[in-house]
Amino acid sequence: MGLKRNVPLATGLRYQGKSPQLTFVLHRIGGLGMAIFVTMHLLASFFGGDIGAFLNNIYENWLFQIFIFFCALFHAINGLRITILDLWPKLLEHQQEAIWVEWAVFIPIFGIAAFVILQSALGG
């Protein structure tokens, strides 16, 4: 293989991929976020101890719950779009509309969830 792309980070950041690229970036952040924290959570539960308890308590924090819920929900909804479009490639023509539908589903669910989590965290 040995690909050489030679694209500096600054050029990469200026790439105008619009909404499909935004979903790509968020999908990657969501997947990485879940992979890192699920790994840490599993290791913490397995080995236990003070560090384990500290790491596992992070999961109960409302700020973290909002972050990981963003990761999981976006990854799940965007993944469903990718799965449907990839398994029925004729639908790829409607990718832009699919992304609009995706945000129309994501924003209300995430908004309500974030509101409920905040309410129970700050309201007691």
Add this chain to the structure above:
Amino acid sequence: MANAKPRVLPLAKRGLNFEMFMWLFTRLSALAMYGLILLAVIGALVMGARQQMSFADILRWGFMPNANHVQSTNVPELEPWATPFWAVTASLLLLLAVAHGVHGLVVIADDYITSERGRLIVRWLSIAMMISMSLMGLYLLWQDFLFPAG
């Protein structure tokens, strides 16, 4: 782009190598995980309805239907949650999620590590991670059944 016709080759012409298999596995495991998470969320709604279980607790159970995930909530007794049925559901979710997630990490690493040797190291590390995560997770899910006293 409206006129671009997608080219669809039958599987026989495309060939099924390992990367193609994992591409398909990533999508099919995603579909299976939707089903398992939906099952767990419905289970949490049924089992937790009388205790007015909170939204966050239902989701924590949905992500991984393991009885330890509802231990510190207002669920009075853990018996209906700590059954072999949920342990099997959680095990399936764990194995699919680990395989799906580790393969995702390999895909991300391949975007930045392009030398043949580097990619080989990434693959061996990913196999080690997949096996160890699966075994540790299975132990955590089944320890209460295997060693009831401890």
